[in-house]
Amino acid sequence: MKVIVIGCTHAGTAATLQIAKRYPEAAITVYERNDNISFLSCGIALHVGGVVRNAEELFYAHPDNLAELGVQTRMRHDVLAVDTERRTVTVRNLETGDTLQDTYDKLVVTTGSWPIIPNLPGMELDNVMLCKNYAHAQAIIEKAAHAKRIAVVGAGYIGVELAEAFQQLGKKVTLFDNTPRVMFKYLDQTFTDIVEADMAEHGIELALGQGVQSLHGQEGKVTGLVTTAGEYEADLVIMCIGFRPNTGLLKDQVDMLPNGAIIVDEYMRTSCPDVYAAGDSCAIRYNPTGQPAYIPLATNAVRMGTLVALNLKQPQVKYMGTQGTSGIKIFELNIASTGLTEQAAVEAGLAVSSTVVTDNYRPEFMPTYEQALIKLVYETENGRLVGAQVLSKADLTQSVNTLSVCIQNRMTVEELGFVDFFFQPHYNKPWNLLNQAGLQARADLEAAAAKQPELA
Known part of the structure; x- marks a missing residue:
């Protein structure tokens, strides 16, 4: 059995480890475009704030761990195309520029998500950053060391945690969101009122209920931003307004939600035979409503990746759905x-x-x-x-x-x-x-x- 795994963060790591342990005879190849695997992005704010000083502690697996199980892990390899009819993948080696084609019996798509990048004037300015992976974390720490006024755009969990981390580093922080409350998706107003009062007491400026319209700068570096309510100064802007499933490789080949999230059944199978998917690239059954939903969480990802391995040869263990617990x-x-x-x-x-x-x-x-x-x-x-x-x-x-x-x-x-x-x-x-x-x-x-x- 020849297995290809595309992407190796939470779901990909869980799937690969379990497939290798359950099927030692399988020929498993992992293609990962980054130079690392299994990065706990939920720890970025802790790293930025100095709680976790060594970023290496935010990795819980290494290619060497997979190699010991007989897995061929090809880092810095970007999958360019998937042909589910011919059961092939086309891959570019990002170090050499060479391309290759590989075949599979079973394909596991764990390509995760990517930050939503707003189409705003000024996004190309220096010191306008995303927050998702290890490289982002290191760049944010480097830039923040020289910043005085930091704007965090997006008041979900990541944005709120970053605002706290920057405040504890002595920075002037403004937190923006186009919704009227922080953590709008997770908490009702009785709770967010308490959180907002506490954040304000700690000196974090809240700019809620207003959308960012543009960024402006001087000499190629950001100096501020314009919202629907006014102008603000900032010498570092972190964009964390949400994530999109990274599923272009399977477009028009498997069933998806309108946002591109892959629809899988209770055994992690896509609508295409022998193609499985797990993690932030997928829609999952949301138990409160019984409907598919896009809920990118590491906890969902590791469960789904493990289920891919359990159900790879035949359906055995059903996914129980999620409540989006956080x-x-x-x-x-x-x-x-x-x-x-x-x-x-x-x-x-x-x-x-x-x-x-x-x-x-x-x-x-x-x-x-x-x-x-x-x-x-x-x-x-x-x-x-x-x-x-x-x-x-x-x-x-x-x-x-x-x-x-x-x-x-x-x-x-x-x-x-x-x-x-x-x-x-x-x-x-x-x-x-x-x-x-x-x-x-x-x-x-x-x-x-x-x-x-x-x-x-």
Whole structure:
């Protein structure tokens, strides 16, 4: 069996390692256009801020690891074309410029994603940067050392983390987004209000609800930007407004979403025989809605890559879908979310209700305790949980992993109210916060039903 893997970050690394271990007789070739594999891009902000001083620690695999398993890893090789009918790939050696053609029995496409690059005047200026890979991380650190005013465009997780890192380096930071709130996709306003107040208190300027229209500079270097609300000075601009699936190689050869994300079945198979895909290049089943969605997360990628290996010869293990579970630490706030926000649920056409519970996470007789905020989003008709958010100075983020399982298993808020959780004063209260939230949600549903006029 001859296997070709295109791209080797999270999904590609997971797939390659597992294929090599399960099928030692297979001839596996990995084509990777970069000079490294398995870079944890989620650690870029930690590296920029000096928390992770050695960038080599952000790699968890090396071509030598694959070579020990008999994998031929061809670094700095860019796949130019795929012909799924002839089962061939055309590849350019970026070191020599030579091209070659290779054949496969099984093709694994783990080409990931690439930052969205806005079509704005001034994007060609020096010190306007993207944030995705190892090279970007090193360049950002180098440029930031000489910058005084930094503009971060995009207030998702990456943008918020970079803003924090730059602030801790003593830079003047402005965070821009065309949505009205930070982390708009992940949190509802009750939570983002707290985060925004905390960021402002730490000196980060928030320029929300305004789109960047152009960049301007002098002598080829950026000096500022113009938005729908005004002009701002900046000598370094980081663009992190989102990602697009990197799937041009399979255009018109497999089924895709309108944004180019490859549609795979529950065994990671594309619509083309013997072509598998995984990671940020793919759409995946989003359990809160049951529909395919594009959710580029490293956790999804490693699961999907592993499933490619398990199902390469025959279907064995089904993908369970995702809730898009994620977490972030900003200054002293620990935040996590899973599933739909209330706003996203409404936009998806679901009839939902929500409950917010605020309480200290452990008994007040303990020497210290912190307030926690938890929100549940659930269907009004049956109480099925579809989303949740947690915020506290105490690290309660693992509770969102529990809520992710609840959503995956289509549990109701009533069932959540009576789940068996342990009690120990060091960690929680006799009624766990999740129990409290489930019981309060049940009561809220009952109260709402009681207000409905009786049917004639």
